[in-house]
Amino acid sequence: MSAIISIKNLSKTYEGGFQALKDINLDINKGEIIALLGPNGAGKTTLISAICGIVTPTAGTITVGGYDIQKDYRAARSLIGLVPQEMLIETFESVTGVMEFSRGLFGKGKDPAHVEKVLKSLSLWDKRNNKLMTLSGGMKRRVLIGKALAHEPDILFLDEPTAGVDVELRKEMWNTIRDLKQAGVTVILTTHYIEEAEEMADRIGVIDHGEIILVEEKKSLMQKLGEKNLKLHLKEKINSIPESLANYNLQLNADGMELLYSYDVQQEDTGITALLDHIEEAGIQYRDLETKQSSLEEIFVNLVKKQ
Amino acid sequence: MNLYAVKAIYKHEMDRTWRTLAQSIVSPVLSTSLYFIVFGSAIGSRMSDIDGIAYAAFLVPGLLMLSLLTQSVSNASFGIYFPRFLGTIFEILSAPVSTMEIVLGYVGAAASKSLLVGAIILVTSAFFVDLQIMHPVLMLTFLVLTSLTFSMLGFIIGIWADNFEKLQIVPLLIITPLTFLGGSFYSISMLPEFWQKVTLFNPVVYLVSGFRWSFYEVSDVNLWVCIGMTVFFLLVCIAGIYWIFKTGYRLKN
Ligand SMILES: Nc1ncnc2c1ncn2[C@@H]1O[C@H](COP(=O)(O)OP(=O)(O)OP(=O)(O)O)[C@@H](O)[C@H]1O
Ligand SMILES: [Mg+2]
Numbered sequence: 315m316s317a318i319i320s321i322k323n324l325s326k327t328y329e330g331g332f333q334a335l336k337d338i339n340l341d342i343n344k345g346e347i348i349a350l351l352g353p354n355g356a357g358k359t360t361l362i363s364a365i366c367g368i369v370t371p372t373a374g375t376i377t378v379g380g381y382d383i384q385k386d387y388r389a390a391r392s393l394i395g396l397v398p399q400e401m402l403i404e405t406f407e408s409v410t411g412v413m414e415f416s417r418g419l420f421g422k423g424k425d426p427a428h429v430e431k432v433l434k435s436l437s438l439w440d441k442r443n444n445k446l447m448t449l450s451g452g453m454k455r456r457v458l459i460g461k462a463l464a465h466e467p468d469i470l471f472l473d474e475p476t477a478g479v480d481v482e483l484r485k486e487m488w489n490t491i492r493d494l495k496q497a498g499v500t501v502i503l504t505t506h507y508i509e510e511a512e513e514m515a516d517r518i519g520v521i522d523h524g525e526i527i528l529v530e531e532k533k534s535l536m537q538k539l540g541e542k543n544l545k546l547h548l549k550e551k552i553n554s555i556p557e558s559l560a561n562y563n564l565q566l567n568a569d570g571m572e573l574l575y576s577y578d579v580q581q582e583d584t585g586i587t588a589l590l591d592h593i594e595e596a597g598i599q600y601r602d603l604e605t606k607q608s609s610l611e612e613i614f615v616n617l618v619k620k621q
Numbered sequence: 622m623n624l625y626a627v628k629a630i631y632k633h634e635m636d637r638t639w640r641t642l643a644q645s646i647v648s649p650v651l652s653t654s655l656y657f658i659v660f661g662s663a664i665g666s667r668m669s670d671i672d673g674i675a676y677a678a679f680l681v682p683g684l685l686m687l688s689l690l691t692q693s694v695s696n697a698s699f700g701i702y703f704p705r706f707l708g709t710i711f712e713i714l715s716a717p718v719s720t721m722e723i724v725l726g727y728v729g730a731a732a733s734k735s736l737l738v739g740a741i742i743l744v745t746s747a748f749f750v751d752l753q754i755m756h757p758v759l760m761l762t763f764l765v766l767t768s769l770t771f772s773m774l775g776f777i778i779g780i781w782a783d784n785f786e787k788l789q790i791v792p793l794l795i796i797t798p799l800t801f802l803g804g805s806f807y808s809i810s811m812l813p814e815f816w817q818k819v820t821l822f823n824p825v826v827y828l829v830s831g832f833r834w835s836f837y838e839v840s841d842v843n844l845w846v847c848i849g850m851t852v853f854f855l856l857v858c859i860a861g862i863y864w865i866f867k868t869g870y871r872l873k874n
Contacts, residue, residue: 328874366715369874388623388717396715402708406640407633418629419716461712 317341318393318469318500319365324374326360326524334360336524338374347491347501349511349532351614352521358504359399361521362471366396378469392420395467397458399474399504405447409438409457412446413464420465432463435490437483452479459487463494470494472503476510488514508611522618536607544586546573546593547602556596562589573600626718630726631733634700638734645696646738649688653742656684657749660806671808672839677750682833683805685742686767690800690825692738693768694792697731697775702788705779705872714873720866724776731772732765739764753836760835766851767828771796773858780871799825809841824854 319342326335334357342348350358363369365376367383367390376383378390404412413429433439436456441449446457455478462470472491476484491501491514505511511518512532519529528535551570562585565574573593577584593600638645661677668676704710713723746752754760782788803825809817820826821842831847834840840847864870 363874368711368714370869388719391715391717394715396711398708398711400708402711404707404709407636411636415629415633416712418625418632419623419712419718421623421625421717423625 316344318344318379319502320377321361321365322375324361324364324376325372326357326364326369327372334524335364335371338524338526340519340526340529342500342502343517345495345498345500346516347495347503347514348517348519349515350502350504350519350521351506351508351511352504353618356521357524358521359473360524362396362473362502362504366394366471367391392465393468394471395462395465395469396471397462397473397475399477401451401454401458403446403454403458405445407446409433409442409444409446409449409460412457413460416461416464420467422465428466429464432460435493436460437486452483455479456483456487459490467499469500469502472501474504474506476505476507484510508614512611520614520617528617536613541576541578541608541612542584543606543608544575544577544589545604545606546575546600547571547604548573549599549601552598556598558596559589559592562592573598623718623722626716627722627726627729630713630723631730634727634730635733637700638696638730638737645734646741649692649738650741650745653684653688654745654749656680657746661749671811672837674837674839675750678753678837679808679833680806681743681746681750681752682836683829684746685739685764686803686825686829686832687800687805688742689735689739689764689767690771690796690828691792692735693731693771694775694778694796696734697728697772698779698782698788698792700727700731701776701779702782706785710872720863724773724862724866728769728772728776731775732768735768735772736764739768755838756835760832763828763832763835763851766855767832770851770855770858773855773862777858777861777865780865783871799823800829804829804841824850827851828854 319340321338321340321342324335324338325333327333338361350361352358360369364371365378365383367387379393381387381390381393383390407415410429410433413432414424417423417425417429430439433442436459438453438456438460441453446454449457455475459472459475462472470491475491476487479487488510491503495501501514503510503514515532517529518532518535520527548571552566553570555564555566555573563576565576566572567574575586575589577586657677657680661680665676665680670676671679704713743752778791779788782791802820803823804820805825809820809826812820827842827847827850830840830842831844831851834844834847865872
């Protein structure tokens, strides 16, 4: 796959000497959805701002669609739509008014049909003539997304797009983002909702203290770092784990009614069949069993803890 | 050239004018009318003519200049300060827009608005005095150049200010005194000799003088000096703006 955004040795030191980004190297592929995760203050917004031209990099180069963001800023920026993290929005303008303003800034004339399509996809069509101050917080956030899409960008940055958006709408927005991906738009999103990354992303990048500590395909990340649990619901309560099973990493839960076995999915031999044989030999009967893979959230928490 | 962007910024700014019509247009008209009533009619009727011109009529160019300067500075400084304050400037910074286009949009709108106010004041003044404009083209040129120059100055102030106080302080402490002392209400020949010299350091003197000449062919300073100074101030402001964008001063981190 070809990189649509290429970041090389990017560093950013803010006035006052704080280094928010340290030698970042990252390629973002055309058409993918990449989720950037990281604790507060990790540098996610700074990274996005540097790509979009809001923050001037201290060192390094960034190209967008092959265009250098400084030398060819017009061509590079034309490809990008940005939804900022904070609710930076006007108050007295109307919804369609600000949509047209955004289109204009990006060098495009009026296109009521496109504006209508975007507003409908964000469930804002009913509110099109409202002044922004008469909208709810979640609606304002969707207006920001609409503004970013107003000029039909190839690349969309979403800095915590679903903060403050209700559950139902969040799902709708996920669908909207998937539709954009279908249409060929590359999406870079940051989020603190791990389920969002898990749900949407093709790749996950983790940033901490201004460094990218990991970039992986979501699938392989979950496989690699994922722990699987096998849970056995017992027919009868047992008081302790029998001697014969002492070699297995077992845990007795739920007042002796559940046995929990953790194993690494990477291993050739998970040991499950042997374990089940031994359990039978020990005379323990179970009525049900389930396996569960650790979520991205658990993986993420483990990763950041290790740092 | 991203003309759509210039248009978008310009329209956005002008929409703000229409929204706040009372504040942006009615209030300068009202305050100028008050000046005419108080200084022109009430006090002016007891004043002798200056350079053969009735005091009320003598006031017109000065008052126009006064409004033009304060309007241009305040329009432009608020225009750019507001998006910085709200954070909505991010969109302009991330758009494929050049320095020149941003300045054209903001300064163009601020200057248009103060020209509009100037035109309204001119018409208003015709109700109070016998208006006479001997060199309309020159007058218009002065109007346009001055609005542009001081809109750029306002733009610079709006970028320099990092709080509302600073935004107000330059117009209040510098522009207003300079205009009042710049011969808007009197001929500088009425000053003691020493102050006549000092006053030549006040840039507004040249603007008012030249502007008054275009009305009545009387001026405190040579017309060509006035024109030269006006153009010089314009160039200084252009240079200031160029520097701001070259360095990204206060716009980008
Ligand atoms: N304008 C600025 N001047 C100085 N330091 C800044 C500035 N903006 C951000 N920083 C610092 O840079 C670091 C990274 O900030 P950034 O906003 O990129 O974090 P983030 O990963 O987006 O965090 P969050 O999840 O809270 O949004 C923080 O320590 C922050 O204090
Ligand atoms: Mg952030």
